[in-house]
Amino acid sequence: MSLLKKLFGGSSAATPKAPEPEMYNGFAIFPDPLAEGKGYRLGARIEKEIGGELKIHKLIRADTFSASDAAAEAAIQKAKLAIDQMGDRIFG
Template sequence: MGLGTLLKKVFGAGDGTQGNQAQSLGEPIEYKGYQIFLQPRALGGQFGVGGLIRKTTADGETREHVFIRADQAPSRDLCNEITLQKARNAIDTLGDSLFPDN
């Protein structure tokens, strides 16, 4: 089992519960055909950067990439800003290669 698969299982991504997952993820932020879901995590008074990038392909397949960064911020709002910046950078830099073929 690869790291991506493990993270998907830990965070519930790609386990067939997209309806329930979409509710728990909050509202997506649309960017260049991708959806970004902010997922800050509490870390002892700080917030850790992390999220999910999702794209639906032309054939209807939903592809997802969970990312967790070492960056921390003192507030949830600042963490969300950093997360959004990192997600947009990943999309700009890597595009669809965020989603390796299974």
């Protein structure tokens, strides 16, 4: 790495890939824990293509967790429950 890159923040590290979604009944669930205080609030993004248009629903709940991984796992379970209860109406 050249001296200029070191001085001005250049990095040879690859950009991290976006997390893979969990697929469930035709919906894509992206866990998205929200940092809050010393913990994480449960959050997720639910996506589905309907009629050629990508629909997106942001799921945010009051549940908080001390670890990001725990919040992500719970978000997937809550998103699945919301999908089971509402189906495509989740986007309305």
